[in-house]
Amino acid sequence: EDQVTQSPEALRLQEGESSSLNCSYTVSGLRGLFWYRQDPGKGPEFLFTLYSAGEEKEKERLKATLTKKESFLHITAPKPEDSATYLCAVQAVWDYKLSFGAGTTVTVRA
Amino acid sequence: EAGVTQFPSHSVIEKGQTVTLRCDPISGHDNLYWYRRVMGKEIKFLLHFVKESKQDESGMPNNRFLAERTGGTYSTLKVQPAELEDSGVYFCASSPGLAGVLRVSTGELFFGEGSRLTVL
Numbered sequence: 761e762d763q764v765t766q767s768p769e770a771l772r773l774q775e776g777e778s779s780s781l782n783c784s785y786t787v788s789g790l791r792g793l794f795w796y797r798q799d800p801g802k803g804p805e806f807l808f809t810l811y812s813a814g815e816e817k818e819k820e821r822l823k824a825t826l827t828k829k830e831s832f833l834h835i836t837a838p839k840p841e842d843s844a845t846y847l848c849a850v851q852a853v854w855d856y857k858l859s860f861g862a863g864t865t866v867t868v869r870a
Numbered sequence: 871e872a873g874v875t876q877f878p879s880h881s882v883i884e885k886g887q888t889v890t891l892r893c894d895p896i897s898g899h900d901n902l903y904w905y906r907r908v909m910g911k912e913i914k915f916l917l918h919f920v921k922e923s924k925q926d927e928s929g930m931p932n933n934r935f936l937a938e939r940t941g942g943t944y945s946t947l948k949v950q951p952a953e954l955e956d957s958g959v960y961f962c963a964s965s966p967g968l969a970g971v972l973r974v975s976t977g978e979l980f981f982g983e984g985s986r987l988t989v990l
Binding site: 802804806849855859863 | 874901903905918925926928929978979980983984
């Protein structure tokens with residue numbers, strides 16, 4: 761069974777204080793690894809897809825990277841509006857369903 | 871363009887009662903998924919429709935759960951009879967079919983805001 765472990769569970773940052781979130785995964789044949797952002801009371805919102813080790817994607821202050829065992833989401837100079845729960849999910853090559861991690865809740869203080 | 875809409879946003883029922891959750895996907899999206907998050911756990915897959923057909927229902931916990939997708943448009947998820955452990959947030963998500971939209975990853979889903987179910 762696919763497994764996704766995210767760390768830390770929670771992260772409190774000062775505005776401008778860069779940091780990284782980790783997503784470790786186990787899957788028999790990776791089709792893709794996905795990062796989503798979820799705000800309180802809302803559904804997850806898609807951020808990135810990564811397909812192969814060495815791939816990187818960027819969007820504003822967020823940068824996602826992928827290795828054969830884990831992915832990192834780097835938040836550079838975060839702002840309060842970056843506060844959210846960040847979810848990592850994997851999709852196996854023979855499948856369409858996503859297996860999610862429990863998420864990392866990021867709080868950015870002004 | 872309207873997003874994925876779910877109804878109701880919150881439902882409180884007694885154990886043993888029936889609840890029906892509804893999802894309206896983005897117009898034209900062939901793929902429709904149901905996921906749920908129970909307290910303190912990660913979001914888990916329930917099932918996947920392609921148009922009106924069930925593609926994968928491996929995540930459905932038991933036969934108290936019944937999902938339908940009428941004419942390949944909206945979907946309903948019925949829980950009958952509800953148990954305490956069914957409490958959680960039920961998310962619906964949709965994505966386009968692959969034909970003609972190859973740039974869209976099959977994991978790029980558009981989620982609704984969820985239906986919170988509380989079973990007392």
